[in-house]
Amino acid sequence: MAILDRPVLGAPDEKTEERLERRWRDAPGIPGFFTTVDHKRIGRRYIYTSFVFFFLAGLAALVMRDQLASSNNNILAPETYNELFTLHGTTMIFLFNTPVLAGFGNFLIPLQIGARDMAFPRLNAFSYWIFLFAGLFLYSSVLVGHIPDGGWFAYVPLTGKQFSPGINIDFWGLGITFVGISTTVGAVNFIVTIFKMRCPGMTFNRMPIYVWSMLVFSFMVIFAVPAVTIAAMLNELDRLFGTAFYVPTAGGSTLLYQHLFWFWGHPEVYILFVPATGMVSMMVSVFSRRRIAGYVWIVTALVAVGFISFGVWVHHMFATGLPPLALAFFSAASLLITIPSGVQFFAWIATIWKGKVQLTVPMLFTVGFLLIFLLGGITGVMVSMLPFDWAVTDTYFIVAHLHYVLNGAVVFPIFGALYFWAPKITGKTLDERLGKISFWVMFVAFNLTFFPMHVLGMMGMPRRVWTYSNGLGWDSMNLLISVSAVFFGIGTGITLLNWVISMRRSKPAPADPWKADTLEWATSSPPPDWNFAETPVVHSRHPLWEGGVAPVLVHAGPESDDAVRSMGVEGGLEKTSPITSGRDTRASEVLEVPQETAVPLAVAFGVAVFFVGLLINASVVGVLGVAFFVVALLRWVWRTDVDRT
Amino acid sequence: MTRRTRRRAVLLLGAPVTGALLAGCNAKAPSMLHTKGSEASSIAGLWWLIFALGAGVYLVVAGFIVWALLRGRRGSGEGPVSDDAWIVWGGIGVPMVILAVLAVATVRVTSQLRKPQPNALKLEVVAKDWWWYVKYSASGVTTSNEIHLPAGQPVEIGLDSDNVIHSFWVPQLAGKLDVVPGQHNVLRFTPETVGVYRGECAEFCGVEHARMGFLVIVEPPTQFATWIANHAQAPSAPDSDAAALGEQVFMREPCAGCHTIRGTQAQGLVGPDLTNVGGRRTLAGDTLLNTPSNLANWISDAQRYKPGALMPPIPLSPTDLNNVVAYLEGLK
Numbered sequence: 001m002a003i004l005d006r007p008v009l010g011a012p013d014e015k016t017e018e019r020l021e022r023r024w025r026d027a028p029g030i031p032g033f034f035t036t037v038d039h040k041r042i043g044r045r046y047i048y049t050s051f052v053f054f055f056l057a058g059l060a061a062l063v064m065r066d067q068l069a070s071s072n073n074n075i076l077a078p079e080t081y082n083e084l085f086t087l088h089g090t091t092m093i094f095l096f097n098t099p100v101l102a103g104f105g106n107f108l109i110p111l112q113i114g115a116r117d118m119a120f121p122r123l124n125a126f127s128y129w130i131f132l133f134a135g136l137f138l139y140s141s142v143l144v145g146h147i148p149d150g151g152w153f154a155y156v157p158l159t160g161k162q163f164s165p166g167i168n169i170d171f172w173g174l175g176i177t178f179v180g181i182s183t184t185v186g187a188v189n190f191i192v193t194i195f196k197m198r199c200p201g202m203t204f205n206r207m208p209i210y211v212w213s214m215l216v217f218s219f220m221v222i223f224a225v226p227a228v229t230i231a232a233m234l235n236e237l238d239r240l241f242g243t244a245f246y247v248p249t250a251g252g253s254t255l256l257y258q259h260l261f262w263f264w265g266h267p268e269v270y271i272l273f274v275p276a277t278g279m280v281s282m283m284v285s286v287f288s289r290r291r292i293a294g295y296v297w298i299v300t301a302l303v304a305v306g307f308i309s310f311g312v313w314v315h316h317m318f319a320t321g322l323p324p325l326a327l328a329f330f331s332a333a334s335l336l337i338t339i340p341s342g343v344q345f346f347a348w349i350a351t352i353w354k355g356k357v358q359l360t361v362p363m364l365f366t367v368g369f370l371l372i373f374l375l376g377g378i379t380g381v382m383v384s385m386l387p388f389d390w391a392v393t394d395t396y397f398i399v400a401h402l403h404y405v406l407n408g409a410v411v412f413p414i415f416g417a418l419y420f421w422a423p424k425i426t427g428k429t430l431d432e433r434l435g436k437i438s439f440w441v442m443f444v445a446f447n448l449t450f451f452p453m454h455v456l457g458m459m460g461m462p463r464r465v466w467t468y469s470n471g472l473g474w475d476s477m478n479l480l481i482s483v484s485a486v487f488f489g490i491g492t493g494i495t496l497l498n499w500v501i502s503m504r505r506s507k508p509a510p511a512d513p514w515k516a517d518t519l520e521w522a523t524s525s526p527p528p529d530w531n532f533a534e535t536p537v538v539h540s541r542h543p544l545w546e547g548g549v550a551p552v553l554v555h556a557g558p559e560s561d562d563a564v565r566s567m568g569v570e571g572g573l574e575k576t577s578p579i580t581s582g583r584d585t586r587a588s589e590v591l592e593v594p595q596e597t598a599v600p601l602a603v604a605f606g607v608a609v610f611f612v613g614l615l616i617n618a619s620v621v622g623v624l625g626v627a628f629f630v631v632a633l634l635r636w637v638w639r640t641d642v643d644r645t
Numbered sequence: 646m647t648r649r650t651r652r653r654a655v656l657l658l659g660a661p662v663t664g665a666l667l668a669g670c671n672a673k674a675p676s677m678l679h680t681k682g683s684e685a686s687s688i689a690g691l692w693w694l695i696f697a698l699g700a701g702v703y704l705v706v707a708g709f710i711v712w713a714l715l716r717g718r719r720g721s722g723e724g725p726v727s728d729d730a731w732i733v734w735g736g737i738g739v740p741m742v743i744l745a746v747l748a749v750a751t752v753r754v755t756s757q758l759r760k761p762q763p764n765a766l767k768l769e770v771v772a773k774d775w776w777w778y779v780k781y782s783a784s785g786v787t788t789s790n791e792i793h794l795p796a797g798q799p800v801e802i803g804l805d806s807d808n809v810i811h812s813f814w815v816p817q818l819a820g821k822l823d824v825v826p827g828q829h830n831v832l833r834f835t836p837e838t839v840g841v842y843r844g845e846c847a848e849f850c851g852v853e854h855a856r857m858g859f860l861v862i863v864e865p866p867t868q869f870a871t872w873i874a875n876h877a878q879a880p881s882a883p884d885s886d887a888a889a890l891g892e893q894v895f896m897r898e899p900c901a902g903c904h905t906i907r908g909t910q911a912q913g914l915v916g917p918d919l920t921n922v923g924g925r926r927t928l929a930g931d932t933l934l935n936t937p938s939n940l941a942n943w944i945s946d947a948q949r950y951k952p953g954a955l956m957p958p959i960p961l962s963p964t965d966l967n968n969v970v971a972y973l974e975g976l977k
Contacts, residue, residue, distance in 0.1 A: 075718050078852045078953050151849050157826060158809040158851055248827025254810060255825065284820060288717055291730035297736075317846075319821040321830035322756060331751055338739060345706070346735035350728045357717030370710050378699040381744070385751045388757060390696065390820025391677045391688045394847040396813060454841045458692075460816040462674035462847045465855035469932065472843070473674035 001343035012533040012569055013582050023575050024529035031300050031412035035596035038122035038529060039110050040130050044425060046103025049132060050096045055490070056498070057091035060084045062489055071470035083168075084148040087142075090172065091153030093268065094179050096136045097410055101275045102127075102397045104417060107425060108527035109190060111520035111527060114199025114209050114536045116396045116577035117593045119192040121599050121637065127185040129604035134179035137611060141171035148172035151464060152264070153233070156246035161239045170239065170615050173232040179610050180229045186216035187225075194218075195582045199519070200567070201538040203586055208518045208541070209292060213278025216306045223310065229266035231257055240617065255320060262313035270309040272406060274302055275414040277344055280366050283346045283413075283420055286516045287363035290357025291542055294347040301340035308337045318389045327386055334384030341377055345370070353371045360514070361435030363415030369409055376404030379454065379481045394464075397457025404448045415442070415495060423509030427526040431506070434498040444490030447467075448484035452477045514520045517542035522549060535567035535587075536577055563587035661917040663853040674814045681863065683799075683819030683835040684758050693755050698743060709735075758820075759833045762799035768792070769803045772811035772824040773852065775857040776917045776930050786876045787907065789917030790859045791925050792844075793870035794836045805829045807912060812848035815861050821847050843931060852953030858931030876921055879908020881975050891972025894965045903955075906976065915955060926977035929954070941970050 012020065026032035026041070036042065064084050067076040106124065110117055118124045120530050141147045146168045160170045198207070200621070207215075232577040234245040235257065244250035268567055285292040294300065310370050314322065314330035348370065357363070366612050379401040392398060415438075423429045427480035468474055512521035523532055535593045539547035566576040567587055606629025613622025680686040709870060716724075719912040767782040768793070780787045782803075794800055802884040804813055804824040811824040814854035845967050846857035864872065894907075895901060901911035907920045922928075929951050935941040943947070961969065 034715045040892070069872040082849075082852065133941060155849070158849070163809055163851065200770055201843045252827075254827060289720075292733045297729075297732050321828060323758075328752060328755065331926070332748055335748055338740055338744060342740045343732055343736035347728070349706075349709050349735065350726075350731035352710070352717045353725055353726075353727075353731070354721075355717045356720035356722075357714055359714075359718070367714065371707060374703060374706055374710075378703055381747065382695050382699060385691065385695065385747060387684075387688045387751070388691050389753050390822075391685070391692075391816070393821060394814075394849075458677050460677065460845070462841065462845055462854075467855050469858075469959040473672060512671060530860065538960075 007597050017407050018447040020530050020572050034601055037125045039106050041362045042124050043103050043107025046099050049208050050100035053091050053095040057088045060088040065482040065485040071468050071475050076464040083147035086148045086151050088443045094613040097133050097272045113516050115197040116531045118189055120189050121196055122594050123189050126600035126604055127182045130182035130603050133608040138175035156254050160599045169283045174611050174615055176232045177229050181223045183221050184225050187221035190214055190218040196579050198585050199535050200585050206541045210278040210280040213275045213302055216302045219276045220267050221305050224264040224267040227260050231260035258317050262316040266311045266313040270305050276410045279413045279417045281368045283362045284351050286514050287358045292354045293350035298347050301343040302338045319393050329388045351437050361419035361432055363411050364439045369412040372408030377408055392457050395457035396453040396461045399463055400450050422518055423513045423525045427508055428502050428506040429509045430502045431498050438491055438494035445484050445487035445491055449481055449488050453479055517545040521617035530572045533569050533572045562590050566590045599636045608633055675722050677816040679817055681838040687754050697863040697936050718770045729845045765801040767801045772806045774808050777859045780970050784873050784877050784943040787918050794859045794863050794864040796863050799835045801834045809850050811850045814847040815844035816844045824843050839863050845935035853951055856930045856932050856951045885972040887968045891968035894969050921976040922976050937970050941966050
């Protein structure tokens with residue numbers, strides 16, 4: 001296997017580049033900020049916005065740990081504590097983990113498949129604006145002092161009108177539905193992009209594993225998110241209009257909510273986990289200097305996880321009193337989902353085993369992930385065993401388990417990915433030394449924070465308690481956890497600091513600083529607006545390691561002339577990208593990448609106004625929002641018509 | 646990383662882990678491993694099986710990771726084991742065997758638990774905001790936040806809620822069972838050892854979820870029989886002037902609207918049944934020890950100890966307060 005010298009793709013001459021620049025660049029300054037449809041700008045925005053939410057939710061966690069540092073503490077009132085843990089969980093799941101992965105996907109997928117943009121660039125801008133508005137919607141609850149307080153899972157009847165008459169829960173129920181639009185729209189865009197925008201030669205069995213993971217992510221989102229939307233909307237109908245879906249005294253069912261919520265909730269864990277493992281597969285391979293072991297095994301495992309994860313939701317409901325036979329089925333399914341994870345795990349070990357390992361910062365985060373996820377997986381097997389779950393469910397044992405999985409096994413790969421792709425995303429490489437310090441502080445503090453929680457749970461400490469009595473033997477361990485949590489926060493802060501410093505100081509990053517194998521490294525860092533002047537043609541899974549990226553003309557086939565033309569520089573100059581047939585990636589049609597436009601922002605704004613109308617129960621505002629939405633949407637559709645003719 | 650820093654890292658990680666495990670043996674804690682009931686014992690047995698297997702798997706796999714890294718650092722290249730062999734044995738073969746063992750263990754243990762027993766003592770427990778109402782089905786004895794049970798006899802606890810979802814959990818006796826409005830759940834187990842065990846609400850149920858504890862007092866059967874017999878009748882009339890005056894205050898003030906004292910006109914159901922409150926160990930959902938001064942403080946300013954509880958501050962003159970406390974402490 002030959003590792004080629006970069007740049008692989010020859011840069012166009014200066015004059016052509018200038019013409020490309022004119023054709024593709026956004027309007028400078030503020031107008032361009034609001035009208036861009038460039039997947040790279042949108043991806044960056046997703047990542048930065050979700051990290052703002054990450055640090056906000058982290059601060060909420062530290063305030064909670066301050067309250068729990070000793071028994072009978074009175075720093076927080078119980079209402080405030082309940083608001084904080086609701087905000088922490090909701091933010092981490094809906095406003096950090098999911099969107100940050102969508103952000104990486106947005107930035108990376110068109111580059112990794114050799115496209116000039118996503119399949120629906122305007123839809124892409126729309127999904128970001130919806131995410132931002134939904135985040136602001138949820139956080140406006142902080143400004144008005146009515147923060148949701150029913151937990152991130154918002155179980156009825158506690159969140160019904162009778163027991164939560166305030167507006168707090170409406171912020172949650174409407175906010176979740178709101179942000180779900182963004183996730184769903186983004187997923188559709190990913191699927192179509194991956195199916196139709198891959199460059200010639202990138203057949204399914206040559207797709208980078210990260211792209212596979214985002215494909216699985218997207219399908220899971222499409223099937224899972226409607227469930228949580230329905231769960232939340234039925235409750236909002238109960239709350240706003242007096243229906244009784246969840247009111248047992250009026251013939252409703254409280255457990256119905258739990259079924260709907262967890263039918264999304266458990267796949268959601270894997271929706272977050274699958275792309276994280278996709279990132280791990282990329283980093284493990286690059287820093288072991290060899291192809292990933294068991295490509296087909298890993299892809300099969302990802303797809304299998306996608307299916308099995310829809311059959312395990314009831315393990316969140318083991319203690320609700322459902323019949324044991326039904327529970328036994330879900331217990332077995334939950335055990336079974338270990339197998340695909342085991343397959344991936346040993347594929348990574350095999351890759352490292354035979355590789356030539358470079359312990360860079362991304363690789364350190366990857367190794368940290370392996371050691372943490374291993375434990376999270378083992379405790380996951382434990383809680384899938386029915387009687388053991390009866391003992392530890394709703395205790396700190398679960399808090400420990402879920403943080404090993406969602407913090408350790410998702411946030412660690414995301415931090416690794418930050419260090420890995422920062423050169424491509426920003427054009428600057430992050431400082432390795434600060435990165436190593438950040439990793440070690442995070443890794444040690446993580447284990448000191450979350451490992452003792454297993455023991456606390458087994459010692460009888462329930463979750464979601466704002467305080468606890470002394471004399472129960474929980475004091476010293478809670479203090480240890482609270483102190484360690486501060487260090488974990490510092491560890492993440494060091495990476496933030498590193499980002500700020502490196503963006504100011506570092507010299508420009510080369511096209512391929514890690515000598516990696518996939519197409520995003522074939523273009524400059526950061527990539528130009530048009531990604532690739534000429535569409536690459538690939539001949540292997542690792543185009544920059546073997547097989548090379550052949551020039552356009554070599555590619556033969558009965559494809560249309562227009563499509564072939566759009567692959568070349570002419571296509572770049574016309575602001576198009578080739579559309580390829582899904583299976584054998586023949587260039588068959590031409591995608592005209594739309595000009596910058598404020599229409600997606602306007603449509604998203606209409607949706608936001610509608611949701612505000614629902615929240616404050618003002619039908620005038622709601623109708624105005626819908627009207628704005630419809631008008632903007634007509635404008636959107638109209639433009640497409642013009643483009644087509 | 647040098648070998649020394651590596652060793653330091655191991656120490657850094659190892660010390661708190663060991664400490665945490667030792668603290669787990671803290672006798673004060675209501676630990677699920679200090680088992681005093683049939684279901685808790687079965688679960689603890691299962692725990693030791695999965696702990697042994699889990700620890701073994703962790704050590705072996707983490708060992709492979711470290712070994713692979715050390716080998717990979719040297720760049721030793723191809724080895725005798727193919728990629729597919731790693732994946733098939735490590736990722737599928739061995740896990741399948743372990744999971745099969747666990748599945749069998751799960752089914753076996755589950756099938757023994759929560760089965761109806763012919764001679765079970767039946768209770769009805771209703772979860773309220775944020776306390777527990779208890780009624781013994783056969784004798785009709787009612788109480789709150791303290792459940793007396795005879796050692797060695799199976800019990801059958803019916804669980805209901807007329808408000809939100811709660812979860813009934815006594816870690817040392819049994820696993821959890823949720824208390825779901827509109828659904829009658831039944832928890833069955835046998836308390837085995839005499840003692841006092843802490844129970845708590847395990848499902849988030851609103852403002853004072855944290856202060857919804859209770860006690861289970863497991864007694865020798867004869868002692869339990871005496872307790873039930875004593876509480877089958879309404880409490881006897883106050884035995885001191887102070888207590889008699891206190892009863893009048895209790896009935897005159899808002900107390901009687903929310904609390905029940907059997908045999909009197911106090912029949913409220915918002916707050917705990919106080920028929921035998923003088924005999925209880927703790928107050929306010931296992932928040933305060935039941936002493937006269939704590940009771941007085943609780944009556945005058947409950948929000949200080951359990952903010953958000955439905956009990957409002959009751960402004961009484963010092964004399965009235967003392968009399969009420971004397972009356973309530975006399976209810977045994």
